Amino acid sequence: MTDLIAELDAWLDDNWDPDLTVAAWWERLGLAGWAAPSLPTNAYGKGVARNEANAISQRLAERGALPAPAGLGMLLAAPTIAVHGTPEQIERYVKPIVTGAQAWCQLFSEPGAGSDLAGLGSRAVQDGEEWVVNGQKVWTSSGHIADMGMLIARTNPESPKHQGITWFAFDMHQPGHVDVRPLREMTGRALFNEVFLTDAHVPDDAVIGGLNNGWAVANTTLAFERSGLGAGAGGATSLANAGTIAGDLPKRAGDFVRAARSPGGGGGGAMVAGSQRLFTEMAKQNGMIHDPTVRQSMMQLYTLGELGRYLTLRIKAEKQAGREIPGAGNLAKLSMSEIVRQSRDLGLRIAGPAGTLHSYTSEGRRALDAATGNPVLGFITEAALFAQAPPIYGGTDQVQRNIIGERVLGLPKEPSNERTTPWSDLPKNG
Ligand SMILES: Cc1cc2nc3c(=O)[nH]c(=O)nc-3n(C[C@H](O)[C@H](O)[C@H](O)COP(=O)(O)OP(=O)(O)OC[C@H]3O[C@@H](n4cnc5c(N)ncnc54)[C@H](O)[C@@H]3O)c2cc1C
Numbered sequence: 001m002t003d004l005i006a007e008l009d010a011w012l013d014d015n016w017d018p019d020l021t022v023a024a025w026w027e028r029l030g031l032a033g034w035a036a037p038s039l040p041t042n043a044y045g046k047g048v049a050r051n052e053a054n055a056i057s058q059r060l061a062e063r064g065a066l067p068a069p070a071g072l073g074m075l076l077a078a079p080t081i082a083v084h085g086t087p088e089q090i091e092r093y094v095k096p097i098v099t100g101a102q103a104w105c106q107l108f109s110e111p112g113a114g115s116d117l118a119g120l121g122s123r124a125v126q127d128g129e130e131w132v133v134n135g136q137k138v139w140t141s142s143g144h145i146a147d148m149g150m151l152i153a154r155t156n157p158e159s160p161k162h163q164g165i166t167w168f169a170f171d172m173h174q175p176g177h178v179d180v181r182p183l184r185e186m187t188g189r190a191l192f193n194e195v196f197l198t199d200a201h202v203p204d205d206a207v208i209g210g211l212n213n214g215w216a217v218a219n220t221t222l223a224f225e226r227s228g229l230g231a232g233a234g235g236a237t238s239l240a241n242a243g244t245i246a247g248d249l250p251k252r253a254g255d256f257v258r259a260a261r262s263p264g265g266g267g268g269g270a271m272v273a274g275s276q277r278l279f280t281e282m283a284k285q286n287g288m289i290h291d292p293t294v295r296q297s298m299m300q301l302y303t304l305g306e307l308g309r310y311l312t313l314r315i316k317a318e319k320q321a322g323r324e325i326p327g328a329g330n331l332a333k334l335s336m337s338e339i340v341r342q343s344r345d346l347g348l349r350i351a352g353p354a355g356t357l358h359s360y361t362s363e364g365r366r367a368l369d370a371a372t373g374n375p376v377l378g379f380i381t382e383a384a385l386f387a388q389a390p391p392i393y394g395g396t397d398q399v400q401r402n403i404i405g406e407r408v409l410g411l412p413k414e415p416s417n418e419r420t421t422p423w424s425d426l427p428k429n430g
Contacts, residue, residue, distance in 0.1 A: 004046075005055065005056070008059055008060070011034065015028050018254025018257065019252060019253075019254060020253050021249065021250055021253060022066065022100065022240045022250070022251055022253050022256065023250065025066055026253075027101075029068055030098035030099035030100065033045055034056060034068070035068035035100075036053075036068065036078055036097075036098045037052065038050055038052075039098070040082055042082075043081075043090045043094050044094055045082070049316045050227070050315075050316070051312055064257055065257070066253045066254070066257055067237055067238040068237075069098075069238060069241075069242035070237040071241070072103075072141065072142060072146075072150070073097035073102065073148070073243075074097060074242075076104070076224050076228070077093065077094075077106075078093075078094045078098060081093050081094050081208055082094060084208050084209030084210075084217050085208050088205075092169075097242075100243070100249065101242075101244070102244070103145050103243025104142075104146055104150060104243075105140050105141060105143040105146035105149050106140065106150045107137045107170060107195060109137060110135065110136060111138050112429035113429060115395070116429060117152075118161045118162045118215060119429055120153070121428065122134065122152075122153045123153060123154050123155075124151075124154065124166060129203060129205075131166075131202045131204065132200070133153055133168075133200040133202060134197055134198060134200075136195070136196050136197070137151075137194065137197070138195070139192050139194075140192055140193045141192045143180045144180050144182060145243055145246045146172045146180075146243065147172055148169060148170060148171060148172060149169075149170040149195075150168075151167070151168040151169075151170035152167050152217075153165070153166060154423065157422065157424040158424060159212065159422060160422060161423040162215045166210075166212055166213070167208045167217035168202045168206050169202075169206040171201075171202065174200050176198075177197065177198050177201070178196075178197060178200050179196040179198070180193045180194075180195050181193055181195075185389075187382050188358075188359070188360025222395060223329055225394040225395075226333045226395065226400070227315075227333075229333055229390065240253070240256040275343045275347065275383070276302060278347075278379065279298060282351065282376060282380075285374075286352065288349075297342065297345075297349070298346065304338060305339065308335050308339070311328065312332070315328050315332075326408045327404045330408075333390075333395070340390045340391070341387060341391070344387035348380065348381075348384050351374065354368075354372040355377070355380060355381060358382070358385065359378070362378075365377075365378030
């Protein structure tokens with residue numbers, strides 16, 4: 001690890017320049033393998049373990065350099081394509097992800113297919129060397145700033161439902177055929193969207209991992225999602241947005257550095273990293289630090305965070321020994337759900353009555369912080385409102401438990417004929 005950080009330091013001495021544009025800096029970082037170091041070496045990475053990748057991104061932040069692009073391209077699309085894509089597809093899709101040139105979204109969930117994802121009904125029909133796609137996706141995080149989408153669509157309705165699905169690298173720039181509409185959350189933000197696909201096109205060579213093999217490819221994506229969102233995940237992320245739509249690429253990289261994210265974005269990983277410090281400061285200021293029950297809750301939270309960290313180290317040690325801990329990603333995600341719930345409850349408790357105040361705009365949150373004298377109130381209330389999300393996205397807590405029960409503990413599955421009946425003959429949700 002020390003060698004890796006020394007190598008990064010030397011590289012930064014030669015390459016970091018705050019006057020570069022975001023695009024130019026991310027291109028250097030990505031092509032050198034420092035943007036997504038946990039990717040394999042044949043896919044613009046360095047093949048390092050996740051805790052090493054976290055240490056690299058922390059070091060970038062400590063050195064005052066703009067961290068690597070964030071988002072679902074980095075978290076999900078790039079590692080999935082690195083596993084299932086051809087060398088040509090890795091070049092075409094992974095390269096613009098690690099250099100931040102393109103942003104991605106995940107077009108998985110549908111109004112009638114969330115936990116039962118394999119029941120999805122969006123259809124892709126072959127037309128020469130292309131596929132024509134019709135259907136609706138929902139809860140599409142960052143769909144409004146995405147250049148590309150990880151699309152799973154039904155390509156053979158006559159197969160059982162897990163077998164007739166294909167994973168496509170899908171171009172979101174199709175005016176009139178791809179309609180992205182924002183959905184507002186109770187935090188006040190609109191981070192996700194519904195996406196309507198009407199005679200949209202995707203070429204044959206954008207099929208990742210083989211025709212009708214999309215369920216296996218999607219499970220790779222979901223595994224990266226669980227472990228990336230789980231306790232123990234981390235690393236500094238950039239406030240500059242990847243992709244052509246957000247508009248940050250031509251801006252000066254150095255201008256985003258001071259904004260390198262402190263805990264405040266509402267995301268689970270950020271909460272683990274920073275909530276302990278914030279809660280302690282806040283409790284010291286208002287005297288609640290002397291309340292033994294508050295101290296006990298703080299210790300519980302600290303313990304959960306440490307368990308998450310140890311789980312990550314254990315996963316790494318097993319990986320190095322050529323083994324895998326079955327269900328580790330599911331456990332990490334369940335642990336994260338518990339951490340955000342406990343953080344929500346503890347944060348609101350320490351905030352006291354002011355915790356009932358929330359503004360839906362950044363300006364309003366700043367005004368409330370000033371009026372209450374609590375500089376982190378906006379973070380606390382936003383994180384509390386957002387805490388409902390991590391136990392849902394990436395597969396709900398109940399679904400994680402089902403997976404552990406059925407695939408890890410070998411408990412009997414729910415009786416069903418869905419593995420043998422054509423999807424077209426199954427009853428549909430929604
Ligand atoms: C903030 C946020 C961001 C998201 N971003 C994306 C995104 O970018 N792309 C994307 O494709 N999706 C995204 N999602 C969607 C997410 O993956 C789904 O919400 C999730 O899979 C649950 O599906 P559902 O909402 O349809 O709930 P349902 O599947 O309808 O579930 C409703 C309830 O029933 C329970 N349940 C369902 N089936 C079972 C079962 N077999 N056993 C026990 N309990 C069960 C569930 O646990 C849940 O409590 C996002 C969701 C959130 C909240």
